[in-house]
Amino acid sequence: MSYNPTSKKLTFLQLLSNDSNVCKQCNNLEWQPHSKIEIPIIQRDYAQGRESKEELRKNFLNSLFEATNGKSLELDFVYGSLKDNVFQPLDGQQRLTTLFLLHWFVAVKEDKLDNELRKLLTKFTYETRTSSREFCQDLINKGIDFKNLIETDYLDKEKTKPKNNELSKTITNSYWFYLSWKKDPTIKSMLNMLDSIYHTFKDTKEVWDKLNNISFHYIELQNFGLSDDLYIKMNARGKPLTDFENFKAKFEQHITKESWESNAEATESFSHQIDTLWTDLFWNYRDKTENIFDEQLLNFFRTMAVINYTLKADKSKSDVFRTNIDLLTNNSKKVSFNQYLELGCFDDDYFKTLKFVLNKISDKSGLKTFLFDTTYVNEVEIFNGVIKNDLSYPDLVIAFAYYQYLALEEDIEIEKLTSWLRIVRNLVEGSRPYLFNNANDFANALRSINELLQHRNSIVDHFADTQINSLSGFISEQFIEEKLKAKLITQNDDWKNAIIEIENHRYFKGQIGFILDWCKDENGIHNIDKFKAYSEKSNAVFSNEGLNKFDNFLFERALLATGDYLLSKGKNLSFLINNERDISWKRLLRDNNQKREILKQLFDKVSTLNLTNDLQKIIDEFSDKNDWRYYFIKHHEMITVCGKEKLIRKNSDFDILLLKTTQTNGEHRTYYSYSLFLELNNPNLIYHHQNSTNECKYFEINGIQIAFNSNSKKFFWTENKDWVNTHEFDDRDSALSFIKELCKTN
Structure with missing residues (x-):
């Protein structure tokens, strides 16, 4: 025989009642008497008052507040079963507990809590913990002096951020409140909820009768005990x-x-x-x-x-x-x-x-996905970044450009999408090392891309025709480069294919302004053959990660022999690394200045077919020993000891430090003493680096220390580290001869 329970529309007080009057109020539907309403052990603790549920609590109380202003509110279904004449809610525990607290609060505030109402409210109880049950009883029967609430606590020492806990503090300071109750999660949640109720309803007047505007649909599952099986089958909210x-x-x-x-x-x-x-x-x-x-x-x-x-x-x-x-x-x-x-x-x-x-x-x-490869956008990586919410600012700009295009186009034309994303990739990657440091940079770039979206299906033509020379959120060098490439691409397919091929080099990522500058003829006209030749050399010199791995810093030394190309970072200079804002190869390639011109001069001296030999020849032919660059060029170990960022501190041509770290309080050597040490190439010599500029850097043999004085610009020797009584050499050759004799006697 099937059982189809019928719902009754009730208020909270009607649910607590079980006399014949309720029967009339419920359209004469059958009513099963019960002695009390008890939250069973199987139910979870009261959760609406948890600190983590602030938004849920705020929204629910706002709805209840609106109901007390004349708007009726129905709170869905409350259903459960009778066990030994006790109604046990299967679903609705959270709402019923909040309504219980609200009725107690309004009754106390409006002086409605007489003996009859106390008896009625005490019919609502918790089976989950003795402490929860006793708290509810004492709250009703012993209560507080509502007109004399204790002043709120504060979150900070200056008393500028109140906890807004007047009500809960008054309750917890009452004689009947046990301190151990603070460990009960249901009581903790009730106290939080009471504070929220207080601050929502404290200024209201004559609310008691208006609580009848709040109702729910009550369903009593007759002939069912509250078994675990029933709870699992019926309680959709058993799990939050x-x-x-x-x-x-x-x-x-x-x-x-x-x-x-x-x-x-x-x-x-x-x-x-x-x-x-x-x-x-x-x-x-x-x-x-x-x-x-x-x-x-x-x-x-x-x-x-x-x-x-x-x-x-x-x-x-x-x-x-x-x-x-x-x-x-x-x-x-x-x-x-x-x-x-x-x-x-x-x-x-x-x-x-x-x-x-x-x-x-x-x-x-x-x-x-829509693209054939990941050249301009890796659609899978972008999506993974989105669903993890961990995209960097530049990647968020790329994601926006891609997704917004999809949103705007009913039918996706892959060629037009690719062309759009190519420009976006170039702008973003060209600017990535220098901008996107904060939210404002990100906003500028995002809004600029949003403006460009109107030209998304003719983006190259737009760049070829535009008269502006900058775009907010992106470096001007990259924007101007895109304009130039667009003009060349629209000339013919030969230019288009050549440009796209080299700019898709994974290290350049669209930044090829250096090749465009180098390929101009004497009249300033861009020459396609020269462009292809420089592109070929660029491919030979740079890998996807950056500069190719030339043994013994062969490329850096040949480039230094061509000219002083080092870039500065603070007080230091670097032989350049692959990825860094100020001292990377990308930075050298970006800036159209004398430093980049040195790279062009080297490119003009070498061929791709004989690159290593050409570089070695340039090194071998450098012969000016009076040039500070000489020993860097001749001894690759001089660069080896300069650490990951390949840094030196060049105070003058005669005061150069080889830095292992970024500062002089880290391991470092002096240029001239270490070059002499390397030139001697004797295993019996021991070099002593230092971690302070005040300490002398030297090498020694047989109790003799040899160092270089940057002030006198001469080498000197001393015994037993007596840095007061020293002996200077006339020149480097004299020092070499002296030390070689020492080595013979060792």
């Missing part, structure tokens, strides 16, 4: 809703409120797509242990919110803007739905873009 489930419900309500889908087909609606097509996509990126993808979906929404907020926010309020961007991009900080709304992240543009993009990239088998 996940963050995404809460977010999804609120977002769907917001869609309805804003009428964003008033004319949408049911099968194309947000609710349908997120439960079908989009789920198929994100299922492939789920947590395989838990088989959930909530975090990934939430992060997709969050990343799109970062972009929309950046496009729309008032950047003139820079401090506020940076704080909000930090909140949105920082995975360690949760963003509530209300915060998204307060920041203006969600609007019609956001919603349309979100739907269009997810529809375009979603596929049952995984992520749907």
Whole structure:
């Protein structure tokens, strides 16, 4: 025989009652008497008052507050079963507990808590813990003096950030409150909720009767005990809703409120797509242990919110803007739905873009991609970055350019998409080492790309024709380079193919202004044959990671023999590394100055077929011993000891330090003493580096120390580290002869 329970619409006080009057109020539906309402052991602790549930608590109390202003509120179903004449809620524990606390608060505040009401409220109790049950009883029967609440605590010593805990502090300071109760999670949550109720309802008047505007549908499951099996089958809220489930419900309500889908087909609606097509996509990126993808979906929404907020926010309020961007991009900080709304992240543009993009990239088998390779955008890496919310500022700009294009185009033409992304890649990668250091740089770049989107399907023509020479968010050198390349590309396919081939070199990533500058003839006209020749040499010299690995710093030494190409970083100079803002090869290639001209001179001296021999020949032919560069060129070990960043400190031609680290309080040697040490090439010599400029750097043999004096510009020797009584050599050759004799006697 089947049992179909019937619902009754009740208020909280009606649920607590069990007399014949309730029967009349419930349209004469059958009523099963009960002596009390008890939250059973199987239920989890009261959670709505947890500190982590501030947004849920705020939203629920706001709804209750509106109901006390005359608006009726129905709180869905409350159902459960009778056990020994005690009603045990199967679903509705959280709502019922909050209503219990609200009724107690209003009754105390409005002086309604007489003996009859006390008896009624004490019918609501907890079976989960003795402490929870006793707290509820004492709260009702012993209570507090509401008119004399204890002053609030403060979060900081200056008493500027109140905890707003007048009510809970008064309760916990009451004679009847046991300190051990603070360890009860349900009581802790109740105290938090009471503080929230107090600050929501403290200024209201004559609310008691208006609490009847709040109701729910009561279902009593007759002839059922509250077994574990029944709980598992029936209690959809036995396990808390996940963050995404809460977010999804609120977002769907917001869609309805804003009428964003008033004319949408049911099968194309947000609710349908997120439960079908989009789920198929994100299922492939789920947590395989838990088989959930909530975090990934939430992060997709969050990343799109970062972009929309950046496009729309008032950047003139820079401090506020940076704080909000930090909140949105920082995975360690949760963003509530209300915060998204307060920041203006969600609007019609956001919603349309979100739907269009997810529809375009979603596929049952995984992520749907459009490009043939990853030259301009790695679609898989971008998506992974989005669902982890860990994209850097430049990568966020690329993601925006890609996804926004998909959103704007009904049918994707791969050639036009590729052309668009090529320009974006070049602008971003050319500027990446120098900009994107803060939220303002990111916002400038994002908004510039947004402006360029109107030219997305004719982007090369736009760059060829534009009269402007800069674009906010990107370095001017790269923008001007893109204009020049666009003009050459539109001339003929020969230029187009040659430019695209070399700019897709993985180290250059679009930055080939140096080749464009070098390939001009005497009249300033760009020569395609010279362009191809310099491109070929560039491929021979640079790998995907940077400078090719030439043995013994062969390339650096040959380049130094051609001229002083070293770049500065603070007080130091570097022989250059592959990736760094100030001292990288990319920086040398970018800046159109004398330093880059030295590289061109070297390129003009070598051939790709005989590159190593040509470099060695340049080194061998350098003969000026009076030039400070000489020993760097002749002894590769001089560069070896300069550390990862290949740094030196050149105070003058005669005062040069070889730095192992970035500062002189780290290991370092002096240029002339170490070069002499290397030139002697004797295993009996021991070199002593130092970690202070005040300490002498020297090498020694047989108790004799040899060093170099940068002030007198001469070598000297001493015994037993007597740096006061020293003996200077006339010149380097004299020092060499002296030391060689010492070595013979060793």
